[in-house]
Amino acid sequence: DAKTTQPTSMDCAEGRAANLPCNHSTISGNEYVYWYRQIHSQGPQYIIHGLKNNETNEMASLIITEDRKSSTLILPHATLRDTAVYYCIVRPLGNTGKLIFGQGTTLQVKP
């Protein structure tokens, strides 16, 4: 079972920042927070991951609270192509750590 809770859906205006929250109150010390997204009819795509420090890459920023019980994915300037289902997943590193997808957040970016 997924160990994360996300809002079912969110809207964002094009060009504005999209902030997607995730609760993972039962996260273990060796588990990382991963974000993937799935654009309609495509395979999921990795976005970013982190353990306890904030992370940034060319796609997004990840803010993890100090107690690690929640996090926020930030798309700084959302475009229409960012419309997708965003999944927050907690798992340990290593190929035996399964990606367990929950329902995710459907982000609709509007013009």
Added chain:
Amino acid sequence: DTAVSQTPKYLVTQMGNDKSIKCEQNLGHDTMYWYKQDSKKFLKIMFSYNNKELIINETVPNRFSPKSPDKAHLNLHINSLELGDSAVYFCASSSSGSLSDEQFFGPGTRLTVL
């Protein structure tokens, strides 16, 4: 230059038939996966192979048999297809030595069982 490719993209077949889906990755990864996404859009892992060895085997009917002839390929054979097998099947791969442990997904195979 597709990183993870799957064939076929669409597969329509009758109940009771046997079918295979093929997956290939050209990323040099040592771990490959099969996921199933049902009509409610829930995505669940089915199998994982590392260096051709099975490492994850979720509760999947034994009608499903993965086969990994080499590190770059992981095929999925399904016997005696049932209506409930209709879904989109995604293949993925990753490198056990990577810092991000990122999984790269294929485009999916939409299986419809009539």
